[in-house]
Amino acid sequence: VPIWGTLDVAPLLKAAPDVTELAQEPVVYEGAEVLQLMYEIDVYEDLLPKALHPTLPPTATIIFWKTHEFTAAMLRVGCRAGIRPRGFVTGAFVDDADAARMLASRWGLRSDIADVRLERTYHRIDATVPGVLSCASVDPEPISGGDLLYVANMHLARVGGAPRLVQVDPEYAFHKVDRGRPEVTTFDAAALGEPRVNLVYPMSASWTQCDLTLPRVRYICDPDVPALQGTEKIG
Amino acid sequence: MQFGIFFEISVPRPFTDGIEKQVYDNCLEQVRLADELGFDYVWAVEHHFLEEYSHCPAPELFLTACAMVTKKIRVGHGIVVCVPQFNHPIRAAERAAVLDILSGGRLEFGTGRSATWTELGGFEADPDETKKTWDEYVRAIPKMWTQERFSWRGRAFSTPERAVIPKPVQSPHPPMWVAVSSPGTELDAADRGLGSLGISFAGFEEQERKIAEYRRRIQHCEPVGAFVNDRVHTVNFLYCHENVDRGIKTGLRLSGTFGYLNSNLLVARESYPTRSYPSLGLIAVARQDQAGPGDPSKVPEGLAIGDPDRITHAIQRWESAGVDGINFLLNMAETVPQQEVLDSLRLFAKEVVPQFKRERVASR
Numbered sequence: 001v002p003i004w005g006t007l008d009v010a011p012l013l014k015a016a017p018d019v020t021e022l023a024q025e026p027v028v029y030e031g032a033e034v035l036q037l038m039y040e041i042d043v044y045e046d047l048l049p050k051a052l053h054p055t056l057p058p059t060a061t062i063i064f065w066k067t068h069e070f071t072a073a074m075l076r077v078g079c080r081a082g083i084r085p086r087g088f089v090t091g092a093f094v095d096d097a098d099a100a101r102m103l104a105s106r107w108g109l110r111s112d113i114a115d116v117r118l119e120r121t122y123h124r125i126d127a128t129v130p131g132v133l134s135c136a137s138v139d140p141e142p143i144s145g146g147d148l149l150y151v152a153n154m155h156l157a158r159v160g161g162a163p164r165l166v167q168v169d170p171e172y173a174f175h176k177v178d179r180g181r182p183e184v185t186t187f188d189a190a191a192l193g194e195p196r197v198n199l200v201y202p203m204s205a206s207w208t209q210c211d212l213t214l215p216r217v218r219y220i221c222d223p224d225v226p227a228l229q230g231t232e233k234i235g
Numbered sequence: 236m237q238f239g240i241f242f243e244i245s246v247p248r249p250f251t252d253g254i255e256k257q258v259y260d261n262c263l264e265q266v267r268l269a270d271e272l273g274f275d276y277v278w279a280v281e282h283h284f285l286e287e288y289s290h291c292p293a294p295e296l297f298l299t300a301c302a303m304v305t306k307k308i309r310v311g312h313g314i315v316v317c318v319p320q321f322n323h324p325i326r327a328a329e330r331a332a333v334l335d336i337l338s339g340g341r342l343e344f345g346t347g348r349s350a351t352w353t354e355l356g357g358f359e360a361d362p363d364e365t366k367k368t369w370d371e372y373v374r375a376i377p378k379m380w381t382q383e384r385f386s387w388r389g390r391a392f393s394t395p396e397r398a399v400i401p402k403p404v405q406s407p408h409p410p411m412w413v414a415v416s417s418p419g420t421e422l423d424a425a426d427r428g429l430g431s432l433g434i435s436f437a438g439f440e441e442q443e444r445k446i447a448e449y450r451r452r453i454q455h456c457e458p459v460g461a462f463v464n465d466r467v468h469t470v471n472f473l474y475c476h477e478n479v480d481r482g483i484k485t486g487l488r489l490s491g492t493f494g495y496l497n498s499n500l501l502v503a504r505e506s507y508p509t510r511s512y513p514s515l516g517l518i519a520v521a522r523q524d525q526a527g528p529g530d531p532s533k534v535p536e537g538l539a540i541g542d543p544d545r546i547t548h549a550i551q552r553w554e555s556a557g558v559d560g561i562n563f564l565l566n567m568a569e570t571v572p573q574q575e576v577l578d579s580l581r582l583f584a585k586e587v588v589p590q591f592k593r594e595r596v597a598s599r
Contacts, residue, residue, distance in 0.1 A: 003248070038506060040356070056286055056353050056499045059506070083498035085505055147508045179508050203356065204507045 005048030070099030091193025108157030108166035137180030137205035145174025239276025278313030302338035352506035428458025473563035486540020
C-alpha cells in the first residue's frame with residue numbers, strides 16, 4: 001500500500017479562507033511572469049493531508065506569480081492526488097490586499113500581505129519576500145515552453161463551511177521560458193506555513209513570461225479522504 | 236505473435252523481513268512455469284530507488300537465475316540504463332556477455348536511459364545528456380562484443396585499446412533493442428536497426444501509426460550492430476480467468492496498482508525542464524484523463540485481462556496493429572496472489588496461445 005499523507009488539517013483550518021464563490025470563470029493575466037524553484041525535501045507523508053500522498057523523493061516548490069495586478073509567492077509540497085501530480089500549498093504572500101481577497105474567496109488561497117518582488121536581469125531572476133524568502137534562478141538559459149510541466153495547486157480552504165482542497169490548475173501560454181540553477185539564500189519555512197520543510201537538494205529553476213490563466217474551479221476534494229474517493233466535480 | 240513476461244519486481248509495503256526474497260522467489264516460480272508453458276521471453280527492468288514500484292536494480296543477476304532454472308525461454312534486459320553514472324558501457328557489455336554464455340545464447344539486450352528524476356537525480360546524472368550517452372552506448376557496445384580489441388574516444392566515455400571479454404555466445408552478438416516510451420524513440424530505434432521494445436500502453440491507433448513508420452524507416456537504417464533487429468514488442472497486463480468479470484476485476488486491480496505506484500515517481504519532465512524528456516513516460520499510462528478523477532470502472536483499450544475470448548480479441552487487435560510480440564506484466568506489489576498468477580498463466584497458455592501458434596503455422 002503506498003504511503004499516504006498523515007497531516008491533521010484541523011489546526012490549519014483556523015486560518016484557512018472561506019470560499020464564498022468558487023471561481024466560475026477564468027481570469028487571464030497577459031504578460032505575467034512565473035518563477036518556479038524545485039527542491040528535494042526530507043519529510044514524506046507528514047506534510048500532506050490524508051487525501052494526498054508524497055512523491056518519491058518528496059519535493060517542495062517555491063512559486064512566484066507576477067502579474068500587472070499583483071505579485072504572489074507560495075510554497076508547495078509536491079504530491080499526488082490519486083495518480084495525478086499536484087502541489088499542496090502550505091503558505092503564500094501577496095503584495096495587494098484586493099488581489100489576496102480575490103484569490104482567497106474564489107480559489108481558496110490563504111495568504112499574508114507582503115512586499116513580494118520578482119526581478120529579472122540578464123544573468124539571474126531574483127525573487128523576494130522580505131525577511132521570509134530570498135531566492136533566484138541563476139544563469140538562465142532559454143528553453144522551449146513545451147519542455148515545462150507545471151502542476152496544479154491544492155489549496156486548503158472551507159467551501160460551504162466544510163474543509164476542502166480546492167484544485168487550481170493554471171494554464172500557461174508561454175512567450176519566453178528560461179531554465180536556470182535554483183538558489184535560496186533566505187528561507188523561513190515556518191513563515192511559509194510549514195516549519196518542517198527543509199530544502200535539502202536543488203533540482204531545477206524555471207522562469208517564464210506567459211499569459212497566465214487562473215481557471216474556473218473544476219474539482220474540490222475532502223482533505224481527509226483519499227482523493228480517488230473524495231474528489232467532487234464542480235459544475 | 237510471440238509472448239513474454241515482464242518483471243518490475245514490485246514489493247509491497249510494509250517492507251517486512253523476507254518480503255523481498257518472497258517476491259523474487261515468486262517471480263522465479265513464474266519464470267519456470269512460463270518456460271514450461273512455452274513463453275518466448277522473460278524481461279527484467281533495471282530500476283533504482285523506486286520503492287514498492289520496482290526492487291530490481293540488478294536484472295543481470297535475476298536473469299542469470301532465470302536462465303539457470305529454465306531451458307528455452309530467452310532472457311531479456313528490459314533495459315540496461317545507458318547512462319555513465321548508472322553503468323559504465325564496458326561493464327554493461329561484459330555482464331551481458333557473461334549472461335549470454337550462462338544462458339546458452341538466450342540473451343536479448345535492451346537499452347534505455349531512465350525516465351525518472353528519482354533515479355537520474357539519485358545518481359546525479361544530467362537529464363540533458365542521457366539521449367546522447369544512450370546513442371554512444373548502442374554504437375560502442377556491439378563493437379566491444381565483436382572486435383577482438385576495442386578502443387573508443389567519446390563524449391560519455393573513452394578507453395585505450397583493450398580486449399573486452401568474454402564475448403557473447405550468440406554470433407555476431409545478441410539482438411539489441413531500445414525501450415520506447417518517449418515519442419520519437421521508435422524512430423531512433425528504426426534509424427539504428429534496433430528492435431522497438433514498447434513500454435508504454437498507448438492505444439491501437441497510435442501504436443499502429445508508430446509501427447508503420449518504424450517499419451518504413453528501418454528499411455533504410457544504418458544499423459549500429461552487426462545486424463538489424465526489426466521486431467516490435469509491446470507491453471501489457473495479463474490476468475486470464477474463466478470468468479470474464481472476475482478476470483477484468485482482478486486485471487484492473489493489477490493495472491490500477493501499477494498506475495498508482497508509478498504515479499509516486501518523479502518523472503524527469505516534471506522535475507527538470509528539458510527537451511530530452513518530452514513525455515511523462517510510463518506515467519502517461521496512468522493519467523489518461525489529466526484533469527479529472529477518471530472512470531475507474533472503464534477497461535482501457537487493449538488490455539489482456541478477462542477471459543480467454545476477451546484476451547484473444549485484444550491480442551488479435553495488437554497483431555493487426557503490427558506488433559510481433561507482447562510482454563506481460565503479471566503482478567504488482569503482490570496484489571494478485573501467486574497461485575492466481577500461475578493459474579492465469581496456465582489458462583492463457585492453454586486457451587489463448589494455441590490460437591496464435593496455429594495461425595502462425597497456417598500462415599507458413
